[in-house]
Each structure stands twice: as C-alpha cells, then as structure tokens.
Amino acid sequence: MIDQLYRKTVLTVAGQKAVETIVRSRGWSVAQRFVAGESIQTALDAVRELEKDGILSNLDLLGEFIDSPEKCTAFADNVLRLLDAAHEQGFTPYVSVKLSSVGQGQTVNGEDLGLTNARRIVGRARQYGGFVCLDMEDHARVDQTLAQFRTLHGEFGGQHVGTVLQSYLYRSEADRAALDDLNPNLRIVKGAYLEPETVAMPVKADVDASYRKLVYAHMKAGAYVNVATHDESIIRDVQHFVLAHGIAKDAFEFQMLYGIRRDLQKNLAAQGYRVRAYIPYGRDWYAYFSRRIAERPANVMFVLRGMLRG
Ligand SMILES: Cc1cc2nc3c(=O)[nH]c(=O)nc-3n(C[C@H](O)[C@H](O)[C@H](O)COP(=O)(O)OP(=O)(O)OC[C@H]3O[C@@H](n4cnc5c(N)ncnc54)[C@H](O)[C@@H]3O)c2cc1C
Known part of the structure; x- marks a missing residue:
C-alpha cells in the first residue's frame, strides 16, 4: 500500500x-x-563497456506516447538507424520498442501504424540476426500489444521477436497460458505504471508472488524466460528453481536496468548466468x-x- x-x-x-x-x-x-547518453554512439559505447564484464545489452531509444503519425514513423526510422549502426559496429542488435512510440492506436492506410512500423523494425533486426522485444506499457494497451506480438511472431518467428508480461496485472497469468502455443520468448517484469486496483494488485507481496508464479510457469512450459528484476530474493529463488528442475543456464537470462544494481549484474555474469542490461538512450528521457x-x-x-x- x-x-x-x-x-x-x-x-x-x-x-x-x-x-x-x-x-x-x-x-x-x-x-x-x-540513461546512456542522448546519441546512438553513446548507447553503443555503453554496450561495449558492459561487454567487458560479460554483460549483454538491450537497447532502447526513449520516447513514448508520441502523437502524430509522421513523428511515430520518424521515431521508427531512428530505431532502424540504431539497428544499422549496431550491425555496422559488429554487434548483433537486441532492442526494445514501445509500440506507442511507433504509432500503436493510429490507423494509416487501413492498418495500425504501430504494427506497420514494428514490422519494419523486426524485419530489419531479423536481417542482422537480431531481436526485438515489444515492451509492455499501461494496461489499456495490453490486448493490442499481445495481438500485434502474435502477428509479428507469425511473420518473423520467435527467434526475432518477444514481448513482456507484468506480474502486477491480474490478467497476466491467463495471458501467459494463452501464449503457450507460440512457445514465446517472454520478459517477466513486476510492472512500472500507475494502474487502478481494478486491474493491478495493490499489495507488493502479491505482485512478488505473482512474479515467481509467472516465471516458474513459463520455465516449466519449456519457453525462454527473461527474468527482469533487481529483486535479490526472487533471483535467489529462480536460481534454486532452475537447479531443482534441471533447467539449463542458456534457457533463461536475468535482465536488469542500466545503472541499477551493477554489482549484482557483474556477479551473476561471473557465475556464468546470462545477464542483459536494458540500456535506454535518447533525448526523451x-x-x-x-x-x-x-x-x-x-x-x-x-x-x-x-x-x-x-
Ligand atoms: C530489463 C527490464 C525491462 C523492463 N521492462 C518493463 C516493461 O516493458 N514494462 C513495465 O511495465 N516495466 C518494465 N520494467 C520495470 C519493472 O516493471 C519494475 O518497475 C522494475 O524492474 C523494478 O522492480 P524490481 O523487479 O526490480 O523489484 P522491486 O521490488 O521494485 O525492487 C527490488 C530491489 O531492486 C532495487 N531497485 C529496484 N528499482 C530500483 C531503482 N529504480 N533504483 C535503484 N534500485 C532499484 C532495489 O534494491 C529494490 O529493493 C522492466 C525492468 C527491467 C529490469
């Protein structure tokens, strides 16, 4: 509370x-x-720096709830530039995209612009062997984001696109189960938006319990899980869970935010776990x-x- x-x-x-x-x-x-600077180059410098500690990266050009179709498409163009630059500098690009920033909810030429632009981004990432994670935003966007994820997964394959579920939402357990047919790459987070109690659990202990449930269920389903949290007690429990269930270290990864718990990120990487830092950059921070x-x-x-x- x-x-x-x-x-x-x-x-x-x-x-x-x-x-x-x-x-x-x-x-x-x-x-x-x-935030790793305002330019593509500062973000890629941060990627290189983290690599020295064996930490992988997930780049995020900041910007959300962008209003006009032109600005959304220009934003998507900037994500394409990021993918190109990462590839040119020898990285396999891994990026996150908020569909609201590329036009979700705006219809252009008979299609949702978010889907049109996400298709361009995932297509380019696939060209470079890369990956795009569709971030999850406020609860009003969950249905459309999951539907668009399903479409993109069908078009490009699960190696190149994933999405996110938030453990504070009551609906997430059912959403996870409903995606089982795709065997999808999912990032599990607690949830960062201000949500009404009608849709999101108000008590932190419930959010934490729901978090563990989602991670364990997705691991048991045999799908790839991105355990995105800085919560040490959850991380410890996940380490015990994978040991007890014989889940290989390459069947999941830990993800944390740039600049938060760097000590823990380094420590887990040194223990041979896959660790990926979410690196936001850009002027709209x-x-x-x-x-x-x-x-x-x-x-x-x-x-x-x-x-x-x-
Ligand atoms: C890789 C990644 C991607 C994410 N993507 C999304 C997304 O798509 N949609 C979404 O809604 N949310 C997303 N989030 C945010 C997430 O929902 C939480 O708000 C955030 O991770 C904090 O929760 P926690 O799991 O770390 O646990 P908490 O219980 O909040 O924190 C556990 C501990 O972590 C440390 N910590 C947590 N946050 C901070 C902070 N800001 N500064 C310093 N220390 C901190 C503290 O030591 C704290 O005690 C993402 C988080 C990560 C790590």
Whole structure:
C-alpha cells in the first residue's frame, strides 16, 4: 500500500509541467545514472563497456506516447538507424520498442501504424540476426500489444521477436497460458505504471508472488524466460528453481536496468548466468527517469542532492 502511495505521489508530482521543466534543465547529470547518453554512439559505447564484464545489452531509444503519425514513423526510422549502426559496429542488435512510440492506436492506410512500423523494425533486426522485444506499457494497451506480438511472431518467428508480461496485472497469468502455443520468448517484469486496483494488485507481496508464479510457469512450459528484476530474493529463488528442475543456464537470462544494481549484474555474469542490461538512450528521457525515481524512495534524495549540486 505504502509502495503504491509513494509511486503515485512521485509520478503525480513528476507529471506536473513545472517539475518537468526544472528536472529537464537541471537533472541531466543525475539522469545519466539511468540513461546512456542522448546519441546512438553513446548507447553503443555503453554496450561495449558492459561487454567487458560479460554483460549483454538491450537497447532502447526513449520516447513514448508520441502523437502524430509522421513523428511515430520518424521515431521508427531512428530505431532502424540504431539497428544499422549496431550491425555496422559488429554487434548483433537486441532492442526494445514501445509500440506507442511507433504509432500503436493510429490507423494509416487501413492498418495500425504501430504494427506497420514494428514490422519494419523486426524485419530489419531479423536481417542482422537480431531481436526485438515489444515492451509492455499501461494496461489499456495490453490486448493490442499481445495481438500485434502474435502477428509479428507469425511473420518473423520467435527467434526475432518477444514481448513482456507484468506480474502486477491480474490478467497476466491467463495471458501467459494463452501464449503457450507460440512457445514465446517472454520478459517477466513486476510492472512500472500507475494502474487502478481494478486491474493491478495493490499489495507488493502479491505482485512478488505473482512474479515467481509467472516465471516458474513459463520455465516449466519449456519457453525462454527473461527474468527482469533487481529483486535479490526472487533471483535467489529462480536460481534454486532452475537447479531443482534441471533447467539449463542458456534457457533463461536475468535482465536488469542500466545503472541499477551493477554489482549484482557483474556477479551473476561471473557465475556464468546470462545477464542483459536494458540500456535506454535518447533525448526523451524524462518519463523513463520518473518511473525509476518512483520505484525507490532513496532515489528521490539522490535526485535532489544531484540537482542541488548542480
Ligand atoms: C530489463 C527490464 C525491462 C523492463 N521492462 C518493463 C516493461 O516493458 N514494462 C513495465 O511495465 N516495466 C518494465 N520494467 C520495470 C519493472 O516493471 C519494475 O518497475 C522494475 O524492474 C523494478 O522492480 P524490481 O523487479 O526490480 O523489484 P522491486 O521490488 O521494485 O525492487 C527490488 C530491489 O531492486 C532495487 N531497485 C529496484 N528499482 C530500483 C531503482 N529504480 N533504483 C535503484 N534500485 C532499484 C532495489 O534494491 C529494490 O529493493 C522492466 C525492468 C527491467 C529490469
């Protein structure tokens, strides 16, 4: 309950235009802990840096709820540029995309623009042997995102596209089971959006229990699981679960966010687990940054101290 209240307060305050203006003008030095720069090159430099510690990468060009079809298509073009640059610099590209940023919900030429643009992105990634994960956003988008994932999976194959389920949503257990026929690559997260209690569990212990359930069910189904959390107790339990069930270390991976629990990321990689860092970059970092602050009270002090230092 307190977690929910804290998150709600921070996200509400962060949503105020005046707060955004101040943080945008003074907060970049602080945001850099969570965001790998504003350009493709800074993001690829971060990939190279993480490689030294045996950590894989998942690149995310920031931008969400972009409004006009032209801007959405321009955004998708930028993701294509990222894929090209990664390939040119010798990386097999692995990217995440928010369908709202490429036009989901806008119909152009009789088709949802999000699907049209995602098709271009997944197609390009496949050309380079890469992978695209469709991020999950607020609950109103889940049906359409899962339907579009199913379409893209059919067109490009499960080696090149995956998606995400959020354990705070009551519906996710049923959503996972309904995808079993695809044997899909799924990232399991707790969920980062401000959601009503009618759709999302308000109590953290329930979200955590639901998280374990989803991961174990997907592993038992024999599908690839991206265990995306910094929660050490869950990570420990997953390590025990895979040992007990004879699940190979290449049948799943741990994923964490850039700049969060680097020690844990390095430690797991050193133990021979696959670890992938989610690397956001780009000029539109404010909404992403606000969600990271909303996840942890200590982060508010970190931001305030950083901004006061200027
Ligand atoms: C790779 C990846 C991809 C994601 N993709 C999505 C997505 O598509 N859709 C979506 O809704 N959400 C996504 N998320 C966010 C996720 O839903 C959670 O909000 C976030 O991961 C925090 O939850 P947690 O699992 O780490 O557990 P928590 O219980 O929140 O945190 C466990 C511990 O992790 C550390 N920690 C967690 N967050 C922070 C932070 N911000 N700063 C510092 N320490 C922290 C703290 O030590 C904390 O005690 C993603 C997360 C990851 C790691």
